[in-house]
Amino acid sequence: MPFINADFKDDLPNRVNIVDIINQRVPLKKAGKDYKACCPFHHEKTPSFIVSAEKQMYKCFGCGDGNGVIKFVMKFDNLGLVEAVETIASESGISVVYDKNIKPIDTRLTRYLDLMQRVGQFYIQQLxxxxxxxxxxxxxxxRGISSQIAKRFELGFAPPNSNLLFGFKQDSQDIADLKVMGLLCDDQYRSGKYYDLFKDRIMFPIHNNKGNIIAFGGRSCNNNFKAKYFNSPETPIFSKSKELYGLYHMRKYSRSIDYILVVEGYMDVVSLHQAGISQVVATLGTVTTVEHLNILFRTTNTIIFCFDGDKAGEKAAWRALNITLPVIKAGITIKFLFLPDKEDPDTLVKKESSQAFVKRIENAQFLSKFLFSHIKTEVDFNTIEGKTLFLERVSMLLRKINYKTYQHQLLEGLAGEVNQSIEQIESILERQDISTQSNTFSISKNYEEPPMFNFYDSDEKYQVPMSVPLISNNSLIDQMIGLLLNYPSMVDKTVMLRVRKINNADILQKLANLVLLQEDITLETMVEQFPQKKQQLLNLYNKKRVLKNYDYKDEFLDALLKIEERQKEKSALLITNEIEYTKNLQARKGKPKS
Structure with missing residues (x-):
C-alpha cells in the first residue's frame, strides 16, 4: 500500500469543501450559516448533525461524533486513511501526492491489476x-439473483472452450501475465500450448479493499466437474489467507457496520445482498486465519461466524474458535450462528424473510456459550469423570487467551459450570501439565523420551529438547518442515515446484504435496503419514510454534531461498571442478612420453 505525503494529507482539508463531500453522501439543508441533516451514524428523527462551512468540520449533537472531512469519509465509506484521502482527492479533481522516500510500487502489480480488470470485463461479455x-x-x-446484484458483483461466465486465450492472444505480455495470474496453464501434452484454468463456470471476481479485481472464483455449470467451486491460485496480488470475498461490497453498500457475518461461500454473500443484508463476507475456501481476523477487527467490534448446523459446520466453527482465542482483544465480541441442518444462508434466506434471518443473527450465541456447550457434548457431564475431563479441556483452551480480562471472565464461567470457586480453578490451571495428557505417540528408541504432545492443545511454554535428533542433516530443511506443519496453507503450486527441486528433502516434499492436495489438513493427519518420524515432526512443530500472529511464510521462503542459493553454488563448484579436471586430464594426455 502506498504512503500518502504527510504535507499533502494535512493540506487536503483546506483544498476541498466539506459541505460538497458530505452532501454527496448525506443530503444537507441550509440552516443559517451552517448545514444540517439527520446523523448518518445513529438513528434519529430530528436533525442534530451540523456541518460548518466556515470551520470545515461536522458535529452531531445527538451521538457526539465530530471531526473533519477525512474522518467523515473514513467512517461513512468504511475506508482506511489512504483510501479515504484518495477518494476525497478523486472526487475533488486533485492529484494525490505520495511519499517519494518510500519504495515505489512495483510496476508489474499495476499491470496485473489492469489485466485482471480486463479479464473481468471479458467474462461479463461472455455472460x-x-x-x-x-x-x-x-x-x-x-438462484434468484437479480441483474442489479449480478452487476454489483460483476458476475461473468467462462465458456467451455479456451476463449480467454483467444481474447488476449494479440498481446504476448498479456499472455505471460495471464500465466502469472494462473488463468492460463501450460498444456503438458502439447509443448508451447496453453489452456484456460476456468471453463464452463460462472465467474465471481474477488476484489481487494479498493475494488480492484485480484482473483476469480468459479462455480461449475457442468455436473461432471469434480470441483463445484475453486479459486484461481495465489499470485503476487492475491493470497487467500489475507482476503475476504465481499469485503469491498460490504464497505460500499453498508451504511453502518455494527457487526460482520462471516459465511462460507460466494453465493451466500450474493444472496444475502439480494435480501438486503450487506454486512457479510466469506472466506475463500479456507479456514479463517489470523490475517482475516485482524481485517475484521479493524472494521467492526462484533464478528459472527455462520455455519451449517451439521457436524461439518460445527467442526469448522470449532476451528474458528481455536484460531480466535489467542487474538481476541478488548472491545471485540465473537458470536456463532448455526443454521438448521442441510441449510446455508443462500437457501435459508430464500425460505424465510430477511427479517427472520436478521433475527437469527441477533440471537447468535456468544463464544463462551459455544465453547462450554461444545465440550459438554464430548464428555459425560453427569459424572465426576466427565466433569473432570470437561474442566481439563476448557482450562487448556483458556491458556491460549492473551486478553487477561476475558480469560478471567471465562474462568468465572467455568467455575460456575463445575460448581467450584475461581481460586480452585486457577489452582488447577497452574498445576496442569498438558504434556501428560493422552493422545501420545510412539517414540524412536534412538533418543531419550521427551514430553508427549496432545493434539487437543499444547503448552505455549513447551520447549523442544535440543538433544533430540531431527529429520534431516540440513537444519534449514528441518526449519521449513516445522513452519509447514504450523502453517500448511502457505503451500501453493509455485512453492511446491520450488520444494520439489530441493535435494535430499523427501519428507518435506511429501508434506508439501500432501497439504496441496488436501485443503484444511490437520496436524494429526500430516504426522500420521510418517509413523517412524511422528515425534521428531512434533518436535519441529513445537519448536516453530507461535500462537500470536506470525508470518510463517516469510521465514519459510527465506529458508527456501537460502537452500536454492546453496544448491546453485554447489552445482557451479561441481561444474568448475569438472572443467578443471578435464583440462588437467587433457594436459596430461598431451605431454610427450619421457
Missing part, C-alpha cells in the same frame, strides 16, 4: 454474448 451462455444465465436466475 451476455457466448453461445453457451444459456445455462449460466439460467443458473443465475434459478
Amino acid at each position: 451476455k454474448q457466448s453461445l453457451a451462455k444459456n445455462k449460466a444465465v439460467g443458473y443465475v436466475k434459478y
Whole structure:
C-alpha cells in the first residue's frame, strides 16, 4: 500500500469543501450559516448533525461524533486513511501526492491489476454474448439473483472452450501475465500450448479493499466437474489467507457496520445482498486465519461466524474458535450462528424473510456459550469423570487467551459450570501439565523420551529438547518442515515446484504435496503419514510454534531461498571442478612420453 505525503494529507482539508463531500453522501439543508441533516451514524428523527462551512468540520449533537472531512469519509465509506484521502482527492479533481522516500510500487502489480480488470470485463461479455451462455444465465436466475446484484458483483461466465486465450492472444505480455495470474496453464501434452484454468463456470471476481479485481472464483455449470467451486491460485496480488470475498461490497453498500457475518461461500454473500443484508463476507475456501481476523477487527467490534448446523459446520466453527482465542482483544465480541441442518444462508434466506434471518443473527450465541456447550457434548457431564475431563479441556483452551480480562471472565464461567470457586480453578490451571495428557505417540528408541504432545492443545511454554535428533542433516530443511506443519496453507503450486527441486528433502516434499492436495489438513493427519518420524515432526512443530500472529511464510521462503542459493553454488563448484579436471586430464594426455 502506498504512503500518502504527510504535507499533502494535512493540506487536503483546506483544498476541498466539506459541505460538497458530505452532501454527496448525506443530503444537507441550509440552516443559517451552517448545514444540517439527520446523523448518518445513529438513528434519529430530528436533525442534530451540523456541518460548518466556515470551520470545515461536522458535529452531531445527538451521538457526539465530530471531526473533519477525512474522518467523515473514513467512517461513512468504511475506508482506511489512504483510501479515504484518495477518494476525497478523486472526487475533488486533485492529484494525490505520495511519499517519494518510500519504495515505489512495483510496476508489474499495476499491470496485473489492469489485466485482471480486463479479464473481468471479458467474462461479463461472455455472460451476455457466448453461445453457451444459456445455462449460466439460467443458473443465475434459478438462484434468484437479480441483474442489479449480478452487476454489483460483476458476475461473468467462462465458456467451455479456451476463449480467454483467444481474447488476449494479440498481446504476448498479456499472455505471460495471464500465466502469472494462473488463468492460463501450460498444456503438458502439447509443448508451447496453453489452456484456460476456468471453463464452463460462472465467474465471481474477488476484489481487494479498493475494488480492484485480484482473483476469480468459479462455480461449475457442468455436473461432471469434480470441483463445484475453486479459486484461481495465489499470485503476487492475491493470497487467500489475507482476503475476504465481499469485503469491498460490504464497505460500499453498508451504511453502518455494527457487526460482520462471516459465511462460507460466494453465493451466500450474493444472496444475502439480494435480501438486503450487506454486512457479510466469506472466506475463500479456507479456514479463517489470523490475517482475516485482524481485517475484521479493524472494521467492526462484533464478528459472527455462520455455519451449517451439521457436524461439518460445527467442526469448522470449532476451528474458528481455536484460531480466535489467542487474538481476541478488548472491545471485540465473537458470536456463532448455526443454521438448521442441510441449510446455508443462500437457501435459508430464500425460505424465510430477511427479517427472520436478521433475527437469527441477533440471537447468535456468544463464544463462551459455544465453547462450554461444545465440550459438554464430548464428555459425560453427569459424572465426576466427565466433569473432570470437561474442566481439563476448557482450562487448556483458556491458556491460549492473551486478553487477561476475558480469560478471567471465562474462568468465572467455568467455575460456575463445575460448581467450584475461581481460586480452585486457577489452582488447577497452574498445576496442569498438558504434556501428560493422552493422545501420545510412539517414540524412536534412538533418543531419550521427551514430553508427549496432545493434539487437543499444547503448552505455549513447551520447549523442544535440543538433544533430540531431527529429520534431516540440513537444519534449514528441518526449519521449513516445522513452519509447514504450523502453517500448511502457505503451500501453493509455485512453492511446491520450488520444494520439489530441493535435494535430499523427501519428507518435506511429501508434506508439501500432501497439504496441496488436501485443503484444511490437520496436524494429526500430516504426522500420521510418517509413523517412524511422528515425534521428531512434533518436535519441529513445537519448536516453530507461535500462537500470536506470525508470518510463517516469510521465514519459510527465506529458508527456501537460502537452500536454492546453496544448491546453485554447489552445482557451479561441481561444474568448475569438472572443467578443471578435464583440462588437467587433457594436459596430461598431451605431454610427450619421457
